[in-house]
Amino acid sequence: MKRDLAMAFSRVTEGAALAGYKWLGRGDKNAADGAAVEVMRTLLNQTEITGEIVIGEGEIDDAPMLYIGEQVGAGGDAVDIAVDPIEGTRMTAMGQNNALAVLAAGEKGAFLNAPDMYMEKLVVGPQAKGQIDLNLPLEDNLVNIAAALGKPLENLVVTTLAKPRHDDIIAQMQAMGIRVYAVPDGDVAASILTCMPDSEVDVMYCIGGAPEGVVSAAAIRALGGDMQGRLLPRFLVKGGSDDNYRMGQQEMDRCRDMGIEANQVLLLEQMAKSDNVIFAGTGITKGDLLDGITRNGNIATTETLLIRGKCRTIRRIKSIHYLDRKDPAILPHIL
Incomplete structure (x- = not known):
């Protein structure tokens, strides 16, 4: 370009x-x-x-x-x-x-072509690149990230979204001694902060929108950080009502039409394929x-x-x- x-x-x-x-x-x-x-x-x-x-x-x-x-x-x-x-x-x-x-x-x-649906996201800066894996429990990821950064868990700072779907995860992280910043919305900014040298944010974890995930992936790839994502059908995020199940099935069908699978871990290089x-x-x-x-x-x-x-x-x-x-x-x- x-x-x-x-x-x-x-x-x-x-x-x-x-x-x-x-x-x-x-x-x-x-x-x-x-x-x-x-x-x-x-x-x-x-x-x-x-x-x-x-x-x-x-x-x-x-x-x-x-x-x-x-x-x-x-x-x-x-x-x-x-x-x-x-x-x-x-x-x-x-x-x-x-x-x-x-x-x-x-x-x-x-860029990844995907429907506008929910995405689970885990983002870190350059110092923790290669230390994340959404196939592992979040607790294991946080331990691995802290080790890569050379800091105890109580000094780790994680940003997430203040949504009811994250309440249990926030409580789990706080029980580990981790500092959690829960913001109402805005996971693109939170993701980028993991890569900014003047920021204290180490990790961003949330379930948010796929568009924000791909935009974040572009910035994280450009800044040398790391990110993984996972597309989630609506019924796994919002509950199994008839409407949510119907919409979730439509999302999964659209994913397959686009050549991707929901519920599969996406690497940074799959979401942003070039720097x-x-x-x-x-x-x-x-x-x-x-x-x-x-x-x-x-x-x-x-x-x-x-x-x-x-x-x-x-x-x-x-x-x-x-x-x-x-x-x-x-x-x-x-x-």
């Missing part, structure tokens, strides 16, 4: 973040997501790529979506794209921390990874994390936007 595409993709996530910010604290997560989707689609279609959305966001919670197989771009390099226009729609709607707009791009065939990837993420609300948007009248400030895997370059970009000078096609969504 051309080097200048990195800046082009940062423009896309900045636009999506600005659109989401307009709905900050207004209690309507679908409206926020819908605005971010429309701006992301518009800006991708202005980018000099021949792009395909290979994993998108929306089906799990009936949100607006950039759908799998959607063609985007104005012509140029052939790229595959994994997106989450707002990672943390509920946090945006409620004015909570750690909401992002994120995108990962790679050459054709770079020639670009990750862009822009903060919507203030978080542990990025500052949120600030706005004074028609002037907004954003912070974007831009990672180029090929050269392992990490940039933090502070941008000032005069919103009334933006492309008329996105003005209704950001101003």
Whole structure:
């Protein structure tokens, strides 16, 4: 991929973040997501790529979506794209921390093709690379990670999502003496923090969305960390109601149609098949990874994390936007 595409993709996530910010604290997560989707689609279609959305966001919670197989771009390099226009729609709607707009791009065939379904994820930084195995109990993984990092379990820091499905796991980790940071949403940011040199997070474990998993995998591959995932049908995560069982069977059928199997461990190299990837993420609300948007009248400030895997370059970009000078096609969504 051309080097200048990195800046082009940062423009896309900045636009999506600005659109989401307009709905900050207004209690309507679908409206926020819908605005971010429309701006992301518009800006991708202005980018000099021949792009395909290979994993998108929306089906799990009936949100607006950039759908799998959607063609985007104005012509140029052939790229595959994994997106989450707002990672943390509920946090945006409620004015909570750690909401992002994120995108990962790679050459054709770079990313796992999977339905929008649940994924179990285990992520570590470079120092613990090769020490994780989702076929083992989580307790064994944590012991192995701590040994690789040369620290006692009581000094290990694990981030997970504060969801009822994780209550038993959180209690188990705390009983081991591990420090657990449970955040409402936002496992992409939590995953990346395992690889950032100024972060105290050692491990990210959760059951969350597959789109976030693939976006995270791109960033983790670019940063030299390690990750494993496992696609889980809905009835294993949300319970065995008739609707959940029916939807879970549909997810498993779609997985087979795409040439993958649910309930099988996926290695990092299967989710992000090359380190020639670009990750862009822009903060919507203030978080542990990025500052949120600030706005004074028609002037907004954003912070974007831009990672180029090929050269392992990490940039933090502070941008000032005069919103009334933006492309008329996105003005209704950001101003």
